[in-house]
Amino acid sequence: MFHALGDASRRGMVERLRRGPASVSELARPFAMSLPAVVQHLAVLERAGVVASHKVGRVRTYQLVPDGLVPANHWIVQQRLPQEKQLDRLGDHLATSTPTDKEH
Amino acid sequence: MFHALGDASRRGMVERLRRGPASVSELARPFAMSLPAVVQHLAVLERAGVVASHKVGRVRTYQLVPDGLVPANHWIVQQRLPQEKQLDRLGDHLATSTPTDKEH
DNA sequence: ACAATACTTAAGCATATGCTTAACCATGCG
DNA sequence: CGCATGGTTAAGCATATGCTTAAGTATTGT
Numbered sequence: 001m002f003h004a005l006g007d008a009s010r011r012g013m014v015e016r017l018r019r020g021p022a023s024v025s026e027l028a029r030p031f032a033m034s035l036p037a038v039v040q041h042l043a044v045l046e047r048a049g050v051v052a053s054h055k056v057g058r059v060r061t062y063q064l065v066p067d068g069l070v071p072a073n074h075w076i077v078q079q080r081l082p083q084e085k086q087l088d089r090l091g092d093h094l095a096t097s098t099p100t101d102k103e104h
Numbered sequence: 105m106f107h108a109l110g111d112a113s114r115r116g117m118v119e120r121l122r123r124g125p126a127s128v129s130e131l132a133r134p135f136a137m138s139l140p141a142v143v144q145h146l147a148v149l150e151r152a153g154v155v156a157s158h159k160v161g162r163v164r165t166y167q168l169v170p171d172g173l174v175p176a177n178h179w180i181v182q183q184r185l186p187q188e189k190q191l192d193r194l195g196d197h198l199a200t201s202t203p204t205d206k207e208h
Numbered sequence: 209a210c211a212a213t214a215c216t217t218a219a220g221c222a223t224a225t226g227c228t229t230a231a232c233c234a235t236g237c238g
Numbered sequence: 239c240g241c242a243t244g245g246t247t248a249a250g251c252a253t254a255t256g257c258t259t260a261a262g263t264a265t266t267g268t
Contacts, residue, residue: 003110007256011106011179018183024215035215037257058214058265069180075115076177079122079168111226128245141227143246162235162244 001072004048009033010041014064017051021063105176108152113137114145118168121155125167 005011013027028038042062045051050069053062109115117131132142146166149155154173157166 002106002115006107006110009256014183025213033256034258036217036259039216040256055215058263060215064183069183073177073180075109076173076180079118080171080173080177113226129243137226138228139245140229140247144226159245162233164245 001048001050002075004044004050005072007041007044009038010045013038013041013045013062014050017062017064021061023059023061027062105152105154105173106179108148108154109176111145111148113142114149117142117145117149117166118154121166121168125165127163127165131166 005014009031012030016022016027016030024035024039024042027042028035031038042051042053046053046062049065049071051062052065052068053060055061109118113135116134120126120131120134128139128143128146131146132139135142146155146157150157150166153169153175155166156169157164159165
């Protein structure tokens with residue numbers, strides 16, 4: 001999922017979908033790349049659970065998955081919360097100079 | 105930055121640093137890869153602003169950058185659908201950036 | 209029916225990524 | 239000094255990624 005968001009084009013598509021559902025062609029329009037390239041990007045986002053699509057006639061419409069980004073958000077929050085304590089532990093770590101592993 | 109977090113090994117290193125600063129060797133220990141590979145991963149994380157390092161003697165110590173993940177978090181929060189506010193306690197929590205966590 | 213529209217699939221290609229090994233500094237220590 | 243420790247640099251390699259063009263398929267409009 002972080003990998004899916006690691007591409008600027010894909011993030012741009014997500015940002016577009018924030019304003020509402022859109023077809024493949026609509027999503028492709030702002031980008032200077034071929035339609036198959038856009039389709040591949042959307043497939044990555046869909047596999048990651050960030051967007052969903054359904055086809056009506058010959059038009060495939062994409063939209064954001066509700067709470068689709070929550071897993072990524074949750075991971076980030078978990079890393080972020082204990083950070084305040086670590087500033088205090090840095091000096092401690094350096095002062096004690098933890099004995100490194102002897103084996104190997 | 106999302107790209108930096110898009111690798112499981114790098115996320116593992118961030119999770120390790122969550123419990124406090126660590127040297128390159130300490131960070132490498134849990135992984136079944138060579139030291140240069142770990143160094144490369146850490147360089148990616150450092151370029152992304154997620155971690156920082158300083159060298160003392162021959163030991164380079166890494167630590168999390170305080171609020172280093174905030175840009176990614178901010179982007180994610182902005183994508184959330186305005187239509188669903190009922191399940192939004194997590195996003196609300198993140199937007200206010202309160203250091204006290206009580207969910208989960 | 210015919211043609212345009214909206215994708216879809218397949219193949220290929222240049223570059224990026226993640227990893228390796230080998231060799232190389234630099235520091236700590238008996 | 240001599241040598242182990244901790245890290246760095248360089249080179250190379252297999253695979254993944256992002257993109258392309260070409261050639262489909264399925265619908266819709268005239």
